[in-house]
Amino acid sequence: MTASLKGSRRSGSNGDLILKTVVGAAAIGIVALLIGLGIELTSGSWLSIKTFGLGFITGSTWNSVTDTYNVFPAVIGTLTASALALLLGLPIGLGVAIFLSERAKGMRAGASALGSLVELLAAVPSVIYGFWGLAVLAPFMRDYIEPTLKTYLGFTQLFNATPIGTDLLTAGVILAIMIIPTISAVSRDILNAVPDSQREAMYSLGATDWEVVRKAVLPYARSGIFGATILGLGRAVGETMAVTFVIGNNINLPKSLLSPGATLTTLIVNQFGNTFDPLSEAALVEVGLVLFLLALVINILARVLVWRMTRSTRFRV
Amino acid sequence: MNLNKTGTSGTTIGLVVVLVMVVVGAGAYIALNPNSGPTTVTQTSTATSTIATTATNTISTTATTTATSSGLGAATLTGGGSTLVYPIMQDWINTYAFVQPNIQITYNAIGSGKGISGITTGLFNYGGSDAPLTAAQYALLPSGSNLLTIPVSDSGIIPAYNLPGITAHLNFTGNVLAEIFYGSITMWNDHHIAALQSASVAAQLPAHAIQVYHRSDGSGTMYGFTQYLSDSNSTWKTQVGFSTGTIAWPVGVGCLHNAGVAQCIAGNSYSLGPLEIAYEIANPGQINFGAVQNHFGNYIVANFTNISEALAAGVKNGLPTTYTQWSSYSVIQATFNDSGKYIYPVSTFTYALVYQDLSASYASTSQAQAVAVVNFLSWVVTSGQATGPNSPTTTLGYPPLPSAAVTLDAQLLATVTYNGTPVLS
Secondary structure: OHHHHHHHHHHHHHHHHHHHHHHHHHHHHHHHHHHHHHHHHHHHOHHHHHHHOOHHHHOOOEEOOOOEEOOHHHHHHHHHHHHHHHHHHHHHHHHHHHHHHHHHHHOHHHHHHHHHHHHHHHHOOHHHHHHHHHHHHHHHHHHHHHHHHHHHHOOOHHHOOOOOOOOHHHHHHHHHHHHHHHHHHHHHHHHHOOOHHHHHHHHHOOOOHHHHHHHHHHHHOHHHHHHHHHHHHHHHHHOOHHHHHHOEOOOOOOOOOOOOEOOHHHHHHHHHHHOOOHHHHHHHHHHHHHHHHHHHHHHHHHHHHHHHHHHHHHHHO | OOHHHHHHHHHHHHHHHHHHHHHHHHHHHHHHOOOOOOOOOOOOOOOOOOEEOOOOOEEOOHHHHHHHHOOOOOEEEEEEEOOOOHHHHHHHHHHHHHHOOOEEEEEEEOOHHHHHHHHHOOOOOEEEEOOOOOHHHHHOOOOOOOEEEEEEEEEEEEEEEEOOOOOOOOEEOHHHHHHHHHOOOOEOOOHHHHOOOOHHHHHHOOOOEOEEEEEOOOOHHHHHHHHHHHHHOHHHHHHOOOOOOOOOOOOOEEEOHHHHHHHHHHHOOOEEEEEEHHHHHHOOOOOEEOEEEOOOOOEEOOOHHHHHHHHHHHOOOOOOOOHHHHHOOOHHHHHHOOOOOOOOOOEEEEEEEEEOEOOOHHHOOOHHHHHHHHHHHHHHHOHHHOOOOOOHHHHHOOOOOOHHHHHHHHHHHHOOEEOOEEOOO
16 A cells, blocks of 8 residues: 555655656647747749739639639638627527526536537537538528518618528528537536626525526626627638538629628638639648638737626625 | 426437438438449459440550559649539549559549639649630739649530420530520420420420529539530620620529539429439439430430541540630530531530649659659549449449540640659650
8 A cells, every 4th residue: 555655755756757748749849839830831832922912801803714802702701600600609509508607507407408409509510500501501591581571671781682591591590500509618617617696695685587697697607608708700711611511602792691601611611612722822821821810810919808708896795 | 497307308318419411411422422322433454354345436555554554653643623523533532543553533522613723822733624725714823833734534414304294305506505595585385495406305295384494603514515515606705795704694593503403403494494414314313304405406315326426526636736726725615516417516525634744842842742643643544434233334324535635635734744754655
C-alpha cells in the first residue's frame, strides 16, 4: 500500500513533466496552426490581393469570363443569412434552454429526453439539412411564408420580390434550425450552473417565475449565454452545404431577403472544382482569407463584449 | 454535478446518437439515390460486343479485343477531374477490373479545373476535363511536355421545364434561349416563344413569369450551354460569355449539380433550366424538355442518336493538333455551324488528358502504369461506348462517341510513348 503510494507519487512527478510538455506543445501547436493558416491564406491569395486590392471586398462582380473577382455580394449574403439565423434561432434556442433548466426541473426524465433530442439536431449532417431544405423547406417558404410576407411587408424593400423559395430568407431559416441545438445546449448548462440561492432569494421576495428568470437567472448567466450565441453565430457564418442547397447561389447583389444570394462559403464550394488559372484560384483562397478575418473580428468583438458585460455584472449581482 | 446521472444520460445519448445516425444514414442513402438500387457491376463480354447504334455510328471493338486479350501487369492508376463523366467513369473502372484484374483504377470527381491541375502537377496518371485547356492553362504545363486531349464521352444539354398542362416538346432557338437567360424575355407567353410553337401549343402558353434555373457550380454542362448561347446571340457573347468557372448569370437561381437543377425544375412550376441529358435518359419521362433548332432549321428533340451525329459532324475535320488550336476549339461551335439535318446542336465532349511522353519525369508514371492507362483509355473509347439495354451508356445516359471520334482517339493513343517506344504495339 505504502509502496504503491510512493510509486505513484514518484511517477506523478514524471507525469507532471510529461503533462507540462504535452499541454504546452498542444497550446503552442494551436497558435502555430492559426498563424500558419493566416500566412498560407495570405500567400495563396497574394496574386488576387495584388490584382484587386480593396476592390475585392467592395466590388460586386464575380465573373470567370472577364477574370474579375469581387466578393461584396457574398459578404453581404454571409452577414444577412447569419443575422437572420441569430434573430430566429436565439429566442428559440434560449427558450428551450430556459424551459429545460427552469420549468422542466420537476420532470427530470422528460427534460433529459427533450434535451438529448435537441442535441441530436446538432448531430444531423448539414448535407441532410440541405437536402431537406431544398425538398421540403424551400417549397413551404415559397408557397406559404413568403407570399404572406410579401403581402403584408412588401412595401419595405426587404420583402418585395417574387417568392421563389431558394433565397436569403430560407438560408437564414435553415441556419436558425442548425444553430438552435448549439445555443440551447450551451445555454442550458450555463443556466443549470446558476446557483439556486439566486432563485431562492428572488422567490423569497415574492417574485413570479418570469421575474426570477428575467431578473436573477438571465443576468447571472448573461456572459455565458452570449458565448453560446457567438458559438451559434460561428456555426452560421461557416456553414456551407446546407446553405448551398437553399440560398439560390446568385452572385449578383441581392435586392431583398427574397432574392437568391450567395455566401463566402457557398462561393468556395461552388467554384473550387472548376478553377484552374492562377488568378481565380488565388481569388478563391482570398475568399477563405476574408472568411477567416470575418471569424476573427466576430470573435474579438465577442470577447470585448463579454469582458465588458462581466465587469458590469459583477457590480450588479 | 451528479456523476451517476451524467453517466447514464451519457450512455443513453450515445445510444440514441448511434441509432439516429444509422437511421439518418440509411434514409439519406435512399433519398439521395432515388433511382439506383445497390450498385451492380455488369461484366461486359469484350468478345461479343460489336454494337451498331445507327448506320453512321458503328462501333467496332475488335481492336480492343486484341489489345486487352493478354493480361496486363499489375498497376495502380489514379485519375481525376470532371464530375460530368464520373458516373460512367466509375462504371468503366468497375467493368475494366474484370477485363484486366491486375489493374486498379481510382477516379476522383473533383471538377475539371482540378483534373487539369492534377495532370499538370503529376498527381494524376490521367485527367478528366469537360473543356479543352485554355491558353493560360496550357502555359502552366511542364516545359517540353505534350498533353493529349482525348474525347471519351458525349453529353447533350436540354432545355428542361416544368409547365403545368403542357406535355408537348416546346420549340426553342438558341437566340430565344439566350434572351430568356439574359432576362430580355421574361414571360412564358412572350410572342418570341409563341412564334416558334404550333398554334395549339402557342395558345396554351401561360401568362406567367419564367423562373430561370441553372447550375450554381462551375461545370462542363454550363460551359457547353453558355458557349451555345454565345454562338447564338451576340449580346450574350459580349455581355456574359462562356466558361467552365463562374458565369455571371444575369437572371435565375443556381442549384448545385445536375441533380440539383433537375430537382429545382421538377419542384417549381413555370421553371426552365439547362439540364445534362444523362438525367433524362436515366429517368425517362420524369421531366419535360424542349426541342432545339439546329443550323438546318429543324427542331430536334435530343436523343442518343442525334447527339452522336452532331459530334460526328463536329469532328469531321479532325481534332485540333496544336495547343493554340485546342485552346480556341469548341466542338459546340463546330456542330453549331454544321448543316446536318438531324443533329442536335447543344452537344459536347468530355475529355481525358494524358501526356504523350509518359516516361518524362513530369508525368510521374511508371512503365506498367503507362501500359495500363493507355490500354484503359483505348478500352474506354471502344468497348466502353457499347450501347444496349444494360450498357452503362444507356443506363447512365451517356451517348456513345461517334465512330469518327473513336478513330481519332485510337490515332492519338497510338502516339503515346514510354522511353521513345509506343506504349500500344
